[in-house]
Amino acid sequence: MKVLVSFLLLTSAGGDTDLPKASGEPAVDFVQANRAYAKGDYESAVTLYHELVERGAISGHVYFNLGNSYLRLGHLGKAIAAYRKSEALLPRNQDVQANLEFARKSTKDAVSPTKPPAVARTLLFWHFSLSRDELTLGFLTMNALVWLLMTLRLYHQESEFLRWTLGITILMTLPLGASAALRHASPQIVAVVQSPEVAVFSGKDENSVIRFRLHEGTEAEVVATSDTWVRIALADGKQGWLPARHLDIVSM
Amino acid sequence: MSPSAHVFSCAATTLALLGGLGPGGLAMAAEPRVTATVNRAQVQLGDALVLTVTIEGSRSLEPTLPPLADFDVRRRGSSTQMQIINGSMSTSVAYNYILKPRREGTLRLGPVTIRAGDREIASDPIEIRVTAASPVARSSEGSSRELFLETTVSNERPYVGEQVIYTLRFFRRVRLADARLELPEFEGLLATELGEQRDYNVSRNGVKYAVTELRRALFPQENGAHVLEGAQIDAQVIASTGRSRSPFDSFFGDGLLGRTQAEPRAVRSRPITLRVKPLPPSPPGFAGLVGKFQLKSQLSKTALAVGESTTLILEIEGPGHPQSISEPELGELTGFKVYPDRPSSTLRTQGAALSGTKTFRKSLVPLTPGTVMLPSVRVIFFNPETATYQTLTSERFEVTVTGSSEKEELRFAEFLRPEAGKVPVAVLADDIVPIHTDVSALRAPRPISLGWFAAALVVPPFCFFGFALGQRRRTQNTARDAERRRRNALKEARARLKGLQGQTATVKHLNDFAEQCSLTLRRYIGDLLNEEGAALTTSEVQAKLRHRGVSATLTDRTAGLLTQFEAIQYGGAEVASEELLRTLTTLLQDLRRELT
Numbered sequence: 147m148k149v150l151v152s153f154l155l156l157t158s159a160g161g162d163t164d165l166p167k168a169s170g171e172p173a174v175d176f177v178q179a180n181r182a183y184a185k186g187d188y189e190s191a192v193t194l195y196h197e198l199v200e201r202g203a204i205s206g207h208v209y210f211n212l213g214n215s216y217l218r219l220g221h222l223g224k225a226i227a228a229y230r231k232s233e234a235l236l237p238r239n240q241d242v243q244a245n246l247e248f249a250r251k252s253t254k255d256a257v258s259p260t261k262p263p264a265v266a267r268t269l270l271f272w273h274f275s276l277s278r279d280e281l282t283l284g285f286l287t288m289n290a291l292v293w294l295l296m297t298l299r300l301y302h303q304e305s306e307f308l309r310w311t312l313g314i315t316i317l318m319t320l321p322l323g324a325s326a327a328l329r330h331a332s333p334q335i336v337a338v339v340q341s342p343e344v345a346v347f348s349g350k351d352e353n354s355v356i357r358f359r360l361h362e363g364t365e366a367e368v369v370a371t372s373d374t375w376v377r378i379a380l381a382d383g384k385q386g387w388l389p390a391r392h393l394d395i396v397s398m
Numbered sequence: 399m400s401p402s403a404h405v406f407s408c409a410a411t412t413l414a415l416l417g418g419l420g421p422g423g424l425a426m427a428a429e430p431r432v433t434a435t436v437n438r439a440q441v442q443l444g445d446a447l448v449l450t451v452t453i454e455g456s457r458s459l460e461p462t463l464p465p466l467a468d469f470d471v472r473r474r475g476s477s478t479q480m481q482i483i484n485g486s487m488s489t490s491v492a493y494n495y496i497l498k499p500r501r502e503g504t505l506r507l508g509p510v511t512i513r514a515g516d517r518e519i520a521s522d523p524i525e526i527r528v529t530a531a532s533p534v535a536r537s538s539e540g541s542s543r544e545l546f547l548e549t550t551v552s553n554e555r556p557y558v559g560e561q562v563i564y565t566l567r568f569f570r571r572v573r574l575a576d577a578r579l580e581l582p583e584f585e586g587l588l589a590t591e592l593g594e595q596r597d598y599n600v601s602r603n604g605v606k607y608a609v610t611e612l613r614r615a616l617f618p619q620e621n622g623a624h625v626l627e628g629a630q631i632d633a634q635v636i637a638s639t640g641r642s643r644s645p646f647d648s649f650f651g652d653g654l655l656g657r658t659q660a661e662p663r664a665v666r667s668r669p670i671t672l673r674v675k676p677l678p679p680s681p682p683g684f685a686g687l688v689g690k691f692q693l694k695s696q697l698s699k700t701a702l703a704v705g706e707s708t709t710l711i712l713e714i715e716g717p718g719h720p721q722s723i724s725e726p727e728l729g730e731l732t733g734f735k736v737y738p739d740r741p742s743s744t745l746r747t748q749g750a751a752l753s754g755t756k757t758f759r760k761s762l763v764p765l766t767p768g769t770v771m772l773p774s775v776r777v778i779f780f781n782p783e784t785a786t787y788q789t790l791t792s793e794r795f796e797v798t799v800t801g802s803s804e805k806e807e808l809r810f811a812e813f814l815r816p817e818a819g820k821v822p823v824a825v826l827a828d829d830i831v832p833i834h835t836d837v838s839a840l841r842a843p844r845p846i847s848l849g850w851f852a853a854a855l856v857v858p859p860f861c862f863f864g865f866a867l868g869q870r871r872r873t874q875n876t877a878r879d880a881e882r883r884r885r886n887a888l889k890e891a892r893a894r895l896k897g898l899q900g901q902t903a904t905v906k907h908l909n910d911f912a913e914q915c916s917l918t919l920r921r922y923i924g925d926l927l928n929e930e931g932a933a934l935t936t937s938e939v940q941a942k943l944r945h946r947g948v949s950a951t952l953t954d955r956t957a958g959l960l961t962q963f964e965a966i967q968y969g970g971a972e973v974a975s976e977e978l979l980r981t982l983t984t985l986l987q988d989l990r991r992e993l994t
Binding site: 176198203210215217282292301 | 828829830831832833834835836837840846851854855858859861862865866869
């Protein structure tokens with residue numbers, strides 16, 4: 147009886163605790179995190195999603211769920227940063243776009259994130275609708291296809307079909323390669339303000355002139371970094387420096 | 399004028415000019431002086447005054463301020479004045495500072511000093527009298543107040559959750575610029591803007607004021623004393639100096655030399671203490687509603703068939719933000735499937751207070767026929783006026799459900815106002831898209847490593863060049879073989895023909911001779927064309943020779959000879975073997991000439 151009581155005490159003490167425990171299995175932890183979210187335990191959900199990311203389960207869907215959890219907790223800046231990370235991995239996902247727009251409606255500053263012109267987005271649609279890895283994989287696949295077609299032409303030089311197919315494949319490969327190279331060499335870096343209110347200075351010094359103030363959730367493009375300071379540019383052209391600790395930096 | 403006289407006169411003129419400036423020069427070299435003045439010797443705590451330090455006789459000296467621990471100091475720029483009177487020039491530079499006292503009392507502004515060489519020159523000290531800040535400012539001159547701030551609350555002893563209206567009124571009768579308002583923090587209270595900012599004119603004690611009024615609806619979240627610190631407004635008061643315009647105004651543009659002057663002022667309202675009372679012990683089912691609430695209920699249909707739906711609408715209206723109104727429980731309802739809908743809410747200003755309405759909708763689908771009395775819904779609120787809890791109960795509806803003749807799929811189709819016809823789709827509320835729960839969502843594509851990228855980029859062209867090289871080698875080998883065959887073709891044909899001489903003794907020998915001659919000719923053509931000549935027929939030989947551009951005459955001769963050989967083989971024709979061999983040898987040479 148004594149032993150039974152002790153056992154019961156142990157189980158009741160070690161039962162549901164406040165801190166979530168990750169099992170180490172990504173799928174299990176993912177389900178556990180989703181359950182915590184469904185129960186309304188957003189803090190635990192955030193912890194578990196972060197652990198998934200730290201252990202290498204970097205997925206656009208995990209970042210999406212993380213964004214939802216932060217949004218439920220009222221952490222607008224962290225939610226928007228998570229949604230932007232999800233968008234980098236899932237650029238065509240409608241859910242990510244919808245929730246990102248929802249979160250942006252709650253930001254205080256009337257500043258839209260920098261967007262390329264609509265004409266550019268239409269004409270260079272692959273550059274904006276494919277993620278960096280998708281562009282790279284697409285380019286490598288088309289590259290292999292080009293060389294395969296050239297090899298086949300060695301033995302069928304008179305084939306018009308092969309000649310046209312090769313031409314079209316080259317035309318598709320070059321822009322994919324250019325886009326992939328551009329995204330790798332010069333990725334768009336976005337900064338999302340995390341603090342409720344932050345001053346943006348004219349120089350890398352908190353004694354310099356305050357040019358303007360930004361609030362949580364506002365997105366800006368990173369122009370330069372220096373030590374612990376970041377220079378940002380808003381869509382309307384305003385620029386300034388602020389300490390990096392107020393920002394979450396996302397590489398798109 | 400002679401050149402030397404011209405030079406002398408120029409030099410004299412220059413000296414004269416310099417000499418004319420002599421007194422001015424002397425004046426410039428006169429001892430510098432520093433004076434310090436303030437625009438007001440008496441201010442209230444929260445107000446600001448302007449300190450002007452004037453340095454005469456030097457443009458390069460900078461003033462050194464005394465320690466000003468009792469003030470917040472901000473520099474406001476400087477201005478320079480030059481005067482030339484009767485050839486004598488004087489310069490003065492005025493440095494302006496905004497000082498805001500930090501405490502009450504008589505504060506001393508120590509002398510301002512300048513250092514001229516090894517001497518220190520000081521101004522006279524100044525005494526500033528700082529009195530306590532008050533929204534009802536005493537006027538030492540006996541005139542009316544120019545600007546002041548009033549804040550009031552509708553109830554200084556509310557209950558937890560009871561709405562309190564905070565009103566701020568800014569009175570002024572002077573021109574202002576760059577006004578900034580700082581509201582108190584409202585710690586421990588939920589604050590919501592109430593209505594728009596209002597501007598109007600009012601007369602108080604016979605004096606007309608322009609008033610700006612702001613209101614906030616406050617909801618105390620915890621009991622106890624809550625101090626609402628005073629609100630503060632910082633502004634620049636635009637006043638006319640009445641001075642005549644200095645000729646240097648356009649150069650310096652400083653307000654001190656112009657016709658108007660901006661003077662910084664700050665006004666602060668008194669703090670207000672709210673003594674929030676706790677709610678009495680609440681009955682079960684109380685969800686935190688404080689104020690006077692109303693409940694309305696409505697059922698869209700009271701007679702329906704099994705599988706049809708009817709909508710129960712509950713509308714709760716009362717003071718405060720509707721988001722604080724939680725959904726009331728319907729209670730046990732057997733024989734019905736209940737589908738809750740998203741609630742809608744509206745917020746408005748009713749009279750002088752914030753009021754909200756939250757509407758809950760539930761679709762009820764009966765599963766069995768019969769008459770059912772829907773349970774009523776209870777909403778409990780605390781009424782601060784009577785200091786009691788009160789319960790609102792919704793109307794009880796009787797629903798008559800008839801059976802359906804056939805089993806049909808349960809459908810939910812109900813219009814909110816079916817009598818009104820189609821209604822536009824309005825967004826009632828918005829929410830984020832739910833999380834992704836499919837575990838396959840975890841299967842993120844691995845980023846491509848540099849090694850794999852390099853391999854994928856480089857391997858295909860390597861394979862292509864490998865194939866291309868192999869193809870080239872094959873082509874070269876084929877060409878070499880063909881060249882060798884062409885070179886050796888005549889030699890081998892002659893050797894074969896030499897062996898055929900004198901071999902026509904018998905018919906059998908003649909047949910063999912003809913066959914060998916035909917074979918020799920076809921092999922020879924095959925060697926020249928790099929093909930398998932032994933298998934070629936006469937017509938194929940003709941076609942290939944024509945394709946290679948051999949003349950028609952030679953082609954016909956070749957075909958004719960091959961036909962003759964066939965005639966000897968199969969027809970037993972007469973033949974002069976030596977003649978034939980000579981003809982064949984000639985043909986071989988002719989073919990070689992045309993095909994190489």
